[in-house]
Amino acid sequence: MSNPLLEPFEAPFETAPFDQIKPEHFLPAIKKSIEIAKAEIAAITQNEEAPTFANTIEALERGGRLSGIVAGVFFNLNSAETNDKIQKLAREISPLLTEYHNDILLDEKLFEKIKTVYEQKSQYDLTPEAATLLEKTYKSFVRNGAGLNDEDKTKLREIDKKMSQLSLEFGEHLLKETNEYMMVLEDEAELEGMPESSKEAAAALAxxxxxxxxxxxxxxxxxxxxxxxxxxxxxxxxxxxxxxASRGYKGDANDNREIVKQIVQLRQQRANLLGYKTHAHFVLEERMAESPVKVTDFLKELLDYSKPVAKKDVEEVTAYAKKLDGIEKLERWDFAYYSEKLKKEKYAIDDELLKPYFKLENVIDGVFEVAQILYGISFKENKDIPVYHKDVKAYEVLDAAGKHKAVFYADFFPRAGKRAGAWMTSYRGQFKEDGKNVRPHVSIVCNFTKPTATKPSLLTFNEVTTLFHEFGHALHGMLAEGVYSSLSGTHVYWDFVELPSQIMENWAYEKECLDLFARHYETGEKIPEDLITRIKDSANFMEGYQTLRQLSFGLLDMGWHGTDTSAIDDVYAYEKELIKETELFPEVPGMLSSTAFAHIFQGGYSSGYYSYKWAEVLDADAFEYFKEKGIFNKEVSDLFQKHVLSAGGSEHPMELYKRFRGKEPSPKALLKRAGLISE
Structure with a gap:
C-alpha cells in the first residue's frame, strides 16, 4: 500500500496531503519513520570520527524529522478532528513514540558523544544560537535520564509510557463527557433572556x-x-x-480522579528518579521563573493585590442581584448572569450590542491588516492547499516583497471531533539548512459561534481577543528566522511563549486598530467612537474577580506539582485546600476543577499555568512601549519582530526581552492596566 505520509509531499509548499491521508496510514508511517530516525541516530553513534558540534549536535538536530512531521499531523488531528479510530490509534502510537524518544535520550553512546562536545565547547567558535542548542541538547539528555543506571532507566521508560497513556485517557474522558451531554428545552420560555442569535444557534443544534x-x-x-x-x-x-463544573467527577466511566492521582504521582516519581524534589522543581529549572518558590511568591503577590478588589466585585454583583431580583444568596451560577446585566447598566455595553460589529470574516481581515502594518506580511487564501475539514481555510503568507513566508491554516468552529478551547499549533517548523530557509506551516484552532441560517458568525468581544491571542502565537511561528527548528518560533521557555499572543490582545482595545475592521455586518457602519470608549472603560470590569480565578488555577497547578503528592487520596479535599484563599463563594459539593483541567493533565502546562500571568507582566510592559511611540510604530514593531518573534529560543528570553525593551519588565504596568493599583 502506498502511504502519502511516507512519500514527498507534493501539495503546494510541501503541505500535508490531508485529502489523501486515511487513519490506516498513520501506524505504518509512524513505525517506518521511527525506523528511519533510528538509522539516523545509528549513523551518529557509529561514526568513528571524533565527536564535533557538526557531526553530533547538528546531526542529531536534523535526525527524526520525518517522524516529527508524521506525529505532528496525527496528534493535531487527534485534537482538532478526531474519531474513535484516531483515538484507538493514539493509544497504540503514543507508547511507540515515547519508547522511541526514550531510546534516543537513554542511548549511552550518543550521550557520551554529546558530553564530549559539551565539555569541549570552549574550543568551538559557536554563534549564540549554536551555543544555546548545545546547552539545550546536553541538558535535555541529563534531565531525561541519560546519567541513570540501567535499572533506573527501565523505571523511567515505564513511567513515561504510563504517563502518555493516562494523558490520552484524561482527554478522551473529557471529550466524551462533553459530547454526550445535552440539555433539551421543549419550551421557549425556558430560554428567556437569551439573545435571538443564541436561541437560533440552540435550535440549529437541536x-x-x-x-x-x-x-x-x-x-x-x-x-x-x-x-x-x-x-x-x-x-x-x-x-x-x-x-x-463536575466534568470528570461523576463516578462514571469518564471519571478522571484516579487518572489525576496517577499522573501526579508518576510525575513525582519521575522527578525524584532524576534527582529533583518535585515535578515543578524539574520543570521550572528550564523556565524564566526558575523555582516553585519564585512562582508561588509571584502568584501570592498578585493575590494580595487582587483579592480585595475581587471581594468588592462579588459584593457589588451580590447587592445588584438582590436589588434587581431579590436574590438573597448569590451562587456561582448567578455570577456571569448578574455581572453581565450590571456591566450593561454601568457601561451601556454588552456582547449583543458589540457582536454585529465583529463578523468573523471582518475580524480575520482586521488581524491580517494589523500584521501587514506591523510586520509587512500579507495573506492570500489558497484553495489548492489540502485541508482536513471543510470548515478549515488555508492561506499563503507573503512578505513585503511578495515572497513566500509561511502557510497559515484557520479552523474556527466547534464540532464533535474537536476538543474545547483555542490553540495554535504547527505542521512544520521553520529552520535553515544547506542554504535554504524552510518556511513554517502554522495553524490556529478555535471554537467560535457558527453562522446560522440568517446570520453570519458574529463574535463576542471575548472571542475577538481570543482570535488576536492565537494569531499572536501564529505570528511567533510564521515570522521565525532560526537556524535550528528546535529553537525556532514558539520553541521558547514556556513562561515566555505567551508574550507574543497576549501582547496582540492589546490592539483589539485600540480605536486605531478597531477602525480597520469593526463594521456593522448589515449596514457597513464603522463601530461608533462611544462604543470603543465603553469597551475600554469596561475592560477592567470584574478584573479583580477574573484575576483571582486565574490565580486559583495557577495555585492549583503548583499544588499538584510543587509538593510531594504521593500520599494524596482525596482529589476533592486536596483541591479545596489548595484554592481556599481564592474562594469567594460558598462551597458547592461535587464541583471540581482538577478532573477537567486539560491544560495541565492533557496539554503541556503542568507547573506552567502561572505563565499566563507571568506573560501578562511582560505584555503589559511591552505594550506600554508601543503606546509611548504609537501602536503601529515601525521602529518598535521592528524591534519586537527582531528580538522576540523572529529570534525564537535562540537565547535566554530575558536577554531577548531586554534587547527589545532596553530594560527588565516591571509588574507595575500590569497592575496599573488591570486597575489593581492607581499609579
Missing part, C-alpha cells in the same frame, strides 16, 4: 442532534457561555453549571 422543534444547549463554550450569561432561568443555569 435539529443537528435530531431534536427538531426543541432547543439544545451543550457543554461546548459557544453554547454554554451564552446560556450562563443571558438565560434568566435560574434553575436551568444551576443545572447546566453543575454538569459543567
Amino acid at each position: 435539529e443537528e442532534k435530531g431534536k427538531k422543534g426543541a432547543w439544545v444547549v451543550t457543554l461546548d463554550y459557544p453554547s454554554y457561555v451564552p446560556f450562563m450569561t443571558y438565560c434568566s432561568n435560574r434553575a436551568r443555569r444551576e443545572e447546566l453549571y453543575k454538569v459543567f
